Amino acid sequence: MNPDDRVVVVGASLAGLRAVEALRRDGFAGPLTLVGAESHRPYDRPPLSKQVLTGDWDDSRVFFRQKDGYDALDLELRLGCPAVALDASARELHLADGARLAYGGLVIATGGAPRTLPGPSLSGVHVLRSLDDARAVRQALLQRPRVAIVGAGFIGLEVAAACRKLGLSVTVVETLPVPLAGVLGRRLGERVAELHREAGVDLRCGVAVAALRGESRVTGLALSDGSEVAAELVVVGIGVRPCTEWLESSGLALDNGVLCDERCAASLPDVVAAGDVARWHNPLFGETMRVEHWTHTVEQANAAVARLLRGPGVEPFAPVPYFWSDQYDVKLQFAGRVRADDDLHVVVGQLSDRKFVVLYGRAGRLTGVLGFNAPAQVMQFRRKIAERAPFPG
Amino acid sequence: MKIVVDFDLCQSHGLCTQAAPELFEIRDDGFLYILNETPPEALRGKLEKAVRECPTAAISIEE
Secondary structure, three states: OOOOOOEEEEOOOHHHHHHHHHHHHOOOOOOEEEEOOOOOOOEOOHHHHOHHHHOOOOHHHHEOOOHHHHHHHOOEEEOOOOEEEEEOOOOEEEEOOOOEEEOOEEEEOOOEEEOOOOOOOOEOEEEOOOHHHHHHHHHHHOOOOOEEEEOOOHHHHHHHHHHHHOOOOEEEEEOOOOOOHHHHOHHHHHHHHHHHHHOOOEEEEOOOEEEEEEOOEEEEEEEOOOOEEEOOEEEEOOOEEEOOHHHOOOOOOEOOOEEEOOOOEOOOOOEEEOHHHEEEEEOOOOEEEOOOOHHHHHHHHHHHHHHHHHOOOOOOOOOOOEEEEEEOOEEEEEEEOOOOOOEEEEEEEOOOOOOEEEEEEEOOEEEEEEEEOOHHHHHHHHHHHHOOOEOOO | OEEEEOOOOOOOOOHHHHHOOOOEEEOOOOOEEEOOOOOOHHHHHHHHHHHHHOOOOOEEEEO
């Protein structure tokens, strides 16, 4: 990339914002454009399923920078204008308003879109990804509905926790026999399920949604076991698909995300990707992965920008994925990459406590750490995972 | 340069303790402690990394 060429960052959420900040911090002085599909300035998503839903926060608190906070970055901010195509041979990006943007370097940070249930849309059925989604769910919660949540992933369970905090009746429906087994392993997935049941959530696992009930407005769910759940509000949290449709004719290698190498470089020159949309090879785990967590996005935006500016000589991007979730009085923190059947070794407390630390291992190597209300220990073990420490130690 | 932590925002994620272990520590009580509020210039890079990586934007630098 020529240092005077324009860099375009597509996607104005956490990854895109951190990318433009990193570009300026790392000395890129050329023209810079940040393109966003939503009309909002970049904002933080984790509070949307927590403080914004409970009303503990006014939702204006989620914005990363105020309007004038963008002046220092000296960039062109094009919001409310999604990218619709990439012409890699002409090095041009096509936007929804018909504009074409020439680039010398491109950062793809278009994130993901929530999966939805098949069938016609009914009012009262929501997803929770964007600020507008969160505002709509918050408004619906003020009517004190009975709530049904489809999917016991982190979003679904955080919404469940927020609803219980508001004293609402909540049913969660999950097709897997144990929630979160893929990310926390079966035993700890069961522990999280227990947390929700103790808090009064009707958590039903191993059962699918057969149909939404209601004519124009939802009245409940019909489940695959023949049972019915009455609800005036349904929140669907069944995962995210990476936003890559706009790249389908670009020639860029796509496979459940933008495929990248160990340094976040995509398959075309001077194109990198970061955040939920990027699927890259993590040499620490020897695995090609796509990670949808806040800390990961911050780290990957920096790594992708380093690769774009400094070329293939930069260090590979080999992070230990970290995430947290707040549910009731538990701060859950996890670092690593585990499988459902990894071995467990409890190092602080017991799994039945509100405070514990458990390590995960496979083939003699430490693969993960989970803490409930144990922040002092989780980061220490995250470092050990990065150092490829043995297990059980 | 002075480290300022907004303890109303801090949720003890502990990422700062990884970015700048010389400056931040989480103790067994679960709370964050600043080890040196006025760090030497040599630690600026690590401190700035801690600021960037804090999930709740609780850390700032006062010049």
